[in-house]
Amino acid sequence: MSTKSQERLRKPRADALRNRDRVLEAAKTVFSAGGAGASLEAVARQAGVGIGTLYRHFPTREDLFEAVYRREVEQLSELAEALKSEPSPVEALRHWLRSTVQFVATKKGMMAALAIVMNANSELAAYSHAHLTASINALLARAVEAGDVRSDVTADDLLRALIGMCYMHDQTGWQQSVLRLLDVFVDGLRVTN
Amino acid sequence: MSTKSQERLRKPRADALRNRDRVLEAAKTVFSAGGAGASLEAVARQAGVGIGTLYRHFPTREDLFEAVYRREVEQLSELAEALKSEPSPVEALRHWLRSTVQFVATKKGMMAALAIVMNANSELAAYSHAHLTASINALLARAVEAGDVRSDVTADDLLRALIGMCYMHDQTGWQQSVLRLLDVFVDGLRVTN
DNA sequence: CGTTTATACGGAGGATGCCTCCGTTTATCA
DNA sequence: TGATAAACGGAGGCATCCTCCGTATAAACG
Structure with a gap:
């Protein structure tokens, strides 16, 4: 229950929001150029984040x-x-x-x-x-x-x-x-x- | 030039035609069930041919x-x-x-x-x-x-x-x-x- | 027919991508 | 400023892609 009360209060970390946006921007670029089958690791690379970060934000x-x-x-x-x-x-x-x-x-x-x-x-x-x-x-x-x-x-x-x-x-x-x-x-x- | 004259004459091997058709039939089944991203090796398996055969007939x-x-x-x-x-x-x-x-x-x-x-x-x-x-x-x-x-x-x-x-x-x-x-x-x- | 030869076959294997897991880093809050 | 929840990066295990080549066989020819 202590965790539950904190779930609401704590605001999302700034780097998380920033990275999420970077990934989206990179995805737009990479998919537009390379089609829908483009490598997700290429997206992560383009966004300048680790592959793990990409998957955490977008599991599929x-x-x-x-x-x-x-x-x-x-x-x-x-x-x-x-x-x-x-x-x-x-x-x-x-x-x-x-x-x-x-x-x-x-x-x-x-x-x-x-x-x-x-x-x-x-x-x-x-x-x-x-x-x-x-x-x-x-x-x-x-x-x-x-x-x-x-x-x-x-x-x-x-x-x-x-x-x-x-x-x-x-x-x-x-x-x-x-x-x-x-x-x-x-x-x-x-x-x- | 001897090869060139034969290119036209020799008819395609029967097993090639048969396998090509098997692959197409299998592809129809597998893609319909598993979507466009289904494994090509699954298609080959379903068709009962080797993966190499599939790629020879359909490079991409x-x-x-x-x-x-x-x-x-x-x-x-x-x-x-x-x-x-x-x-x-x-x-x-x-x-x-x-x-x-x-x-x-x-x-x-x-x-x-x-x-x-x-x-x-x-x-x-x-x-x-x-x-x-x-x-x-x-x-x-x-x-x-x-x-x-x-x-x-x-x-x-x-x-x-x-x-x-x-x-x-x-x-x-x-x-x-x-x-x-x-x-x-x-x-x-x-x-x- | 038997031989020759072009053609097709299968599948091993290296390269690449997918996705999970976990030790490390960092932003938030008290 | 220290504690801690949250996020990060990337190594690594597994699946798929695709090429390459030794083997097999259908067609052509005498």
Whole structure:
């Protein structure tokens, strides 16, 4: 019981937080470059920590994938928040959508692994869906209130469209194509009177 | 030059063909059960061949994935061909679509790996797209000619719809859902006058 | 047929990666 | 500042990867 009371009080060690973040950053780099099967020891090396540290924070490869993914989803949320200060609501939306495409593009080799994790952990799917929908909603609502875009398109619609577009992942030059389609799409969202 | 002239003439050894097929069959089984990361030596064991034989036929894990996938696409083509003798064109189409869903369902763990291979090898994407489109087209054309289904839906549309449906791979019970949607879809294809 | 020869086979073994375990180090708290 | 819980690094045991080569055998040829 003495241990129990301390569990709550003691704050996590600073080096633990720092190392956790270093590993996540390294994982993003290494997996993006070498694909989902890249060596975890390479990740530890890149992060400048021991292999034991990596495994303590992320017991399985999937745990690491998941954490990297969550981190990026949160970064997209933060970007949406930051874009509230962008003068033009429409450009803010466009900017965010483009960033999302880049986000997908970076993870060439990771998408596959993420699909596995998503399958195994539907809570993660719900989590990311909620975050992304909320981000889009904030951006969309502002644009609608400003009278810049039509009001009959929901955040869910937009997310679905985005995912669908990014799914044509095979053709070469897909990224350019999606960016073009996004531009057309955003233009189409505008009220034209 | 003597070797060069023989390269063309000599036919492949029978045991080589047999073993290649055994490995593919084993790979299908093992990967379906154990996911894309399953041990290649387990595949060799299951196939009843040496590990060296496996590697000679398929130098990389991706080569093996690709070959398994190609084989299954071809089997879907053959199924489409066989279904030409099914009395009702609409039921033939429905049957084929349902088989495709099952095909996807079997490969839970493989889809991820396939996504990687598809990315790396766009020829494979073109190959499978062509085969699948052709299969659908044959089935669809027969149904249209029989006057059973509307004529303003292309094979490409149908394939896209199919892929999109199967992409909701996360929710539990997706398979039942897709099968239900397919039924609705096929019913919708019927001419109603 | 029997011989020759290209081709395929199996599996040993070195290299690499996975993951656990534990002695050492360090941040927190009294 | 000392005690101690928490985190660290990396050695080492085990599994898998993949290459290499001696052996076996199917096809070709006389």
